Amino acid sequence: MKKNSLFEPQRQSIFAIILILIKMINFLVRQVWPLALILVVNRGDNLQLYLWLIVAAVGVISLTGSIISYYKFTYYIKDDHLHIEKGLLRRTTLDLPFERIQTVDFEQNVIHQAFNVVRVNVDSAGSKGSEISFDALEMDQAQAMRDFILAQKASLKSNDEIEAEQFAEPEELIVHLTPGDLVKIGISQNHLRTAGIIFGAMWALMDNIGQAMDLNIYDLVTDKAEAFVTGSILLALIAIPLFLFISFIYTLIRTVLRDYDLNFTKTATGFKLVSGLLTRKEKSAQKNKIQIIAWSTNPIRSLFKMYHLRLYQAASIDVIGGKAISVPGCYKPQVDKTLDSVFPGVAEVVFEQHGIHPLARFRFILFAGLFPCLIFSGVALLTDNYSLFWAWLYFPISIVMGQLYFKKRKLQLHQDYLISSSGIFGTKHRMLEIYKMQSVKLSQSFYQWRKDLATVTMYTASGDVSIPFIPIDKAQEVRDYLLWRIESDHRGWM
Secondary structure (H helix, E strand, O other): OOHHHHHOOEOOOOOHHHHHHHHHHHHHHHHHHHHHHHHHHHOOOOHHHHHHHHHHHHHHHHHHHHHHHHHHOEEEEEOOEEEEEEOOOOOEEEEEEHHHEEEEEEEEOHHHHHHOEEEEEEEEOOOOOOOEEEEEEEHHHHHHHHHHHHHHHHOOOOHHHHHHHHOOOOOEEEEEOOHHHHHHHHHOOOHHHHHHHHHHHHHHHHHHHHHHHOOOHHHHHHHHHHHHHHHOHHHHHHHHHHHHHHHHHHHHHHHHHHHOOOEEEEOOOEEEEEEOOOOEEEEEEEHHHEEEEEEEEOHHHHHOOEEEEEEEEOOOOOHHHHHOEEEEEEEHHHHHHHHHHHOOOHHHOOOEEEEOOOHHHHHHHHHHHHHHHHHHHHHHHHHOOHHHHHHHHHHHHHHHHHHHHHHHOEEEEOOOEEEEEEOOOOEEEEEEEHHHOOEEEEEOOHHHHHOOEEEEEEEEOOEEEEEEEEEHHHHHHHHHHHHHHHHHOOOOOO
């Protein structure tokens, strides 16, 4: 591709029509499938005719809309801006300055890979989600545009930043997930959460069917479940593990599809993550934009000595969700290498430890253990269902959980860095540089006010970090120190 073509209005790859068509068909099908279901249930004389009319309408509308969208979408570069003109029914013009662009990420599903095209997502500071998305660009076209934008952004950097990049180390692969690693990650996922997602999706589907057929799905499912459990306790005991096994298989498949051939690479300016089986996604993070690094583990993951690593950068409003770089399986040396790359010399740093007040343990046991047991006991007395008293077996467990929460919830402070740690059965650490904080807030609930306790919350451009149940005098000391460090450090990171 010629560099000059970047400055001339042009369209996406012709294969973008296929991608837009699929997207529009998917949208229309989700809108009209309840109508098709009603027609199937009622089975009128002209059922086949109506269904063919629906299919034809969806096809014609989708094809027409995708062609119009393709021809109305043009882009070019002008005066250090990415200029976009698009719109199906209403014309929209976007001008995105290079200085606002944070990341240019690539994504390839099976169709993209078949035609050697790529989806491009351009994210900017302050936007919600991707500010601009290209459905399909030729690979060399996309790379040329990204290289040019990043080169122009580099020209806006200070001399110190340019000099630092000139002496930066070459690209280095930090994490590569093998098939064995994928199995470990799949095993260590939260399968109860997956089961809940599957159950919720099934319930939503049945509810839509019930509305279309004028049935009370809740009563129907309740009656069938009671008859099933009453008729065969053995079958019920088999069904529950079977459902959890299905959840495990679903989680494992989702892990392979999402994290297959994952490569987490250190680059000259930050990090790059490429992963996916059917859809290859590429995300990047600039080192100076990284606000928080989090690494966590759970009991099963601990058996494999693995951690879940996340890098949060100041890229957009919803960066905490979709825009964070997530490495679901890595080992301690790889976590340390990432930390040392973002926070040089942090391995030799000595942190000052600050724990939370013991009342936090009491409150945890009270609300997570004693109160639920008392509620179950009250229900047992009112309904004469004395089997509910078995809930008191959970109370000793809540005491252990409260002790673990109290032990792991702490703040580690250094003149340049801060780490917030938490967890019960697992452990999670969140680390950030103090000079990148935007504000610090001290707050008190009514209970904390009575006990001279407070919660300290530190805000950054990619989320907040808090530590509760700190003695008020220590909380004020931490707040004042952090504010002083923020005001006295004039380093820029934007």
